[in-house]
Amino acid sequence: MSDESKEGIGQKIKRVLKRIFASMFSKESKEIQSKQSEMKPKKSKTKVSPKKRAKQTKKEPMQKRSRKIIKKQAEVKKAENEEKKEINESDYKRQETSLKRESRKELRKAFFKKKKEKKVKKEKSLISLATERAKILNSDIDKEFSEWELLFHNINLASEIIGKIKEKVYQDLGGRDIKIEKIEKRINFAMRDAISSMIQPQSDLIKQIKSASDPFVILFMGPAGSGKTRSLVKVGRWLQKKDVLSILAASDTTSSQAASELEDYAKKLDLPLTKAKAGSEPALVALEAKKYAKEQGIKCVLIDTAWDGSSNAAKEIKKIISTVKPNIKLFIGKSTKDDSTLQQAIYFNKEFGIDGVIISKTDIYDEKSTVLTLSYSIKKPIYFLGTGSEPDNLIPFEKEAILKKLKLG
């Protein structure tokens, strides 16, 4: 009989039961283990040391532990989601701004492209305008001229003179082939030419006086109150400033008052003077002054005259002229808006012959019209403009200044 057979049946049963129990227990522990591994978070950021975990496993019952693990897992997931969301938001923002930047860039590019195109177009059209030529028609001139016409009417320039200026511009430019862009300029030039050629050039007085072998004689004539006596004093002062000495001849002998007025100025300016009693012959006073000037080496003689419109006054002036033979006979006319100065100038020119003009009182009324009217009508040079009552209120006439005043300078 074997040992096994020797074993009692009771012991055999005991052994089999033991084996069954043992296998049962090991199955249960495997199930627990697999459950635990299921509950364990897959990727947890918080690392728990194995020691701590063992402690926790020991201390806490299994259900409580698995709940904690689930909670932890949820927290980790939530944190992960938050992180993702944040990343997504900043990504989106970054993308959005870069898109905006891009679109702004595009817009800017398009804007400047358009602008450049426009500029080129404009330049092209200007170039084509500049190179195109056209015949100037009288109607083109009329259009440009209307601006001046208004100005001329405003200064009371006679329509006859306005017509003459326009006619000259027609003659100069009408029907001429001119670059379109230059039409306006050319009409302006023609206008300037027309007016400029109307104004007579004056001679260089100082040069003439200094180069004359005999005393240079200047006669002052014109209507009563036009400023003859005052202009004479002003010219004496002007010559004095140019180092040219002059003698004043008080040939207005119609009243003692006229002579004493001149005497006062002569004293004031320290200039020599020749005067006679009231009623004396004006030509004799002028002759005496000229003689005295020759003796004393005085370069210039300035002769005053009287005027009341009478035939006697005209006779006296003629006598002076024939006696002393003035180098220059100056007509003194005040600046006016009517044609009174022109009418007087025409008369004096016809009667005595005018060599030059002084327009007085330009400080009271603008001289543009009087300058153009006298220049056009009597065709005599203008030497000075009176700008006030004082001896220094005199300026040499300049054509350029008038052209500038007429916006043609």
Ligand SMILES: Nc1nc2c(ncn2[C@@H]2O[C@H](COP(=O)(O)OP(=O)(O)O)[C@@H](O)[C@H]2O)c(=O)[nH]1
């Ligand atoms: N405001 C101004 N008054 C002037 C001018 N010239 C002369 N007068 C004045 O005009 C008046 C007549 O001048 P006057 O020389 O005696 O004229 P005459 O009669 O021609 O000799 C005087 O009161 C002067 O003061 C001027 O240029 N401007």
Ligand SMILES: [Mg+2]
């Ligand atoms: Mg006088």
